[in-house]
Amino acid sequence: MTTILHETTADAVRLADLRRVYGTGPQAVTALDGVTVDFPAGTFTAVMGPSGSGKSTLLHCAAGLDRPTGGTVTIAGTDLGPLGERALTVLRRQRIGFVFQSFNLVAALTAEQNVGLPLKLAGRRPARADLVRALDEVGLADRAGHRPGELSGGQQQRVAIARALVTRPAVLFADEPTGALDTRASRDVLALLRGIVDRHGQTVIMVTHDPVAAAYADRVLFLADGRLVDEMTAPAPALTGARPGPGAGGPATGSRLGPEAIAARMAHLEAGA
Ligand SMILES: Nc1ncnc2c1ncn2[C@@H]1O[C@H](COP(=O)(O)OP(=O)(O)O)[C@@H](O)[C@H]1O
Ligand SMILES: [Mg+2]
Secondary structure (H helix, E strand, O other): OHHHHHHHHHEEEEEEEEEEEEOOHHHOEEEEEEEEEEEEOOOEEEEEOOOOOOHHHHHHHHOOOOOOOEEEEEEOOEEOOOOOHHHHHHHHHHHEEEEOOOOOOOOOOOHHHHHHHHHHHOOOOOOHHHHHHHHHHOOOHHHOOOOHHHOOHHHHHHHHHHHHHOOOOOEEEEEOOOOOOOHHHHHHHHHHHHHHHHHHOOEEEEEOOOHHHHOOOOEEEEEEOOEEEEEEEOOOOHHHOOOOOOOOOOOOOOOOOOHHHHHHHHHHHHHHO
16 A cells, blocks of 8 residues: 555656547547656656657646546646546646746736736735745746846746746646747756756656757657657766766756757657658
8 A cells, every 4th residue: 555655656747658639530630649658756857859749748738738538647646537627727726837938927917926826826825925935946036026028038937937836836847948048048947947856856847859958857758759769867867866066967057968969869860750
């Protein structure tokens, strides 16, 4: 019994034989074709693959934003399949954080109000101290009163990350979180994601097409035509506590895998597609 409990809590997310078919008949598109993979709690996974390989579909199904056609999604031990819409919405609000390429902040609200939004939606009154702490965690405590239009892209994405984390979700999903950012702002966001995994044991699953971004992860999964076709794992897993020093794991601090090696695998994949 204990073993079973242990198993369900050790993986933040489990995908078993996940399938997603859009449409029916001759127009049907198989976006996910039987994906089975576990995401251990406290790890940072990057998902890569050619355009149209099913990355966003995988992320949306795993986050309960889209219903798979077949297979199961389990989040922190809860199978999403049997949940009705209302229960799924509650689970999403409590257990899942989602970060988008385009930030998706509410323009009329301040950074602090944006961060408090998920708590309000959950019927809780956000404590100011919690909101300021969440903004402090992303280095923006001094911008609490600023609206998105008064912040840079990188700052907006950091507010979005603070908002996604304020409910202390079991897993943070990010779909191309650096896709709209310049190199410098991208590095800040990636170092931030790496840091919340290392310091708080947060689980992060990030879709990216950028090998430099993927290099910050503990593991890179490669998708092609809706299937998992390859995987790379960092030599120093987060759980051992080993920390590569600056430059040890690649060109940027916090990098775990070699961007060149990741790029080579991607090139191989795209050549074969
Ligand atoms: N809503 C949809 N309706 C029909 N086909 C879709 C829809 N969303 C995605 N697809 C198709 O599913 C496949 C995977 O898409 P997607 O998950 O967005 O890939 P990626 O994020 O890797 O670029 C593609 O062939 C895409 O055209
Ligand atoms: Mg996509």
